[in-house]
Amino acid sequence: MPVEKFEAVAESVAGLKVSCHSREFEFFLDEPKNLGGTNTGMNPVEALLSSLGACKVIVAKSFARLHKIKLNSIRIELEGELDTDGFMGKNPEAKIGFSKIITNFYIDADNTDEEIAEYVEFINRTCPVADTIENPPVMVSNIIK
Template identity: 40%
Template sequence: MVVSVFKAKTTLQKQMVVEVQARQYAIKIDEPKELVGTDIGMNPVELVLASLGACQMIAAQVYAKKFKVAYDELHVEIEGDLDLDDFSDKGDVRLVFT
């Protein structure tokens, strides 16, 4: 079994802005203005969804090549719901992502 170790470093910059560094790449993560962010980047949930979609695309490419499946385009659309009541002190709510 081949095991690869991946690492990322996150640093809070200001308000809700977080810089993430992995290898030689860096991205900024933020919240939209309606969630008290400055909207300069994807929020963490959007980044998780994008990562899942990218994994599906990469796996599809690997298997298409392996099984000689031709395609013109590949698309994945992913949606998630996040209950924000716990962030807004609307009661004793456990933060849940589905």
């Protein structure tokens, strides 16, 4: 199967507010006021959690029939633990990014608890965003003038 390429552009708007573009879509990320932003959008780590949750919901909905899951509804809540002293340089021992991400699945399905638990394992294994976090890709940075 061919490799699919995805692209995104992030550009400073004002202060810490960032315009994010991909295909014909745009959204804004910002920081809360207590972290120097204007609180006009999620911050990047909140967007990461949202992307992870959305990816898991999409996997769940896309594969439910194939796995004989009679999915009535699904909601995923995520919580990430991040020591801001790492990012702010106050504690060189602190991890800069999330040290823990908790996913809570709220699934209404006409299946047994065991079937749902097995399906959640499948969702976690199959989610591309989860895989990217758990198995980091090669990161390349280019400076273009």
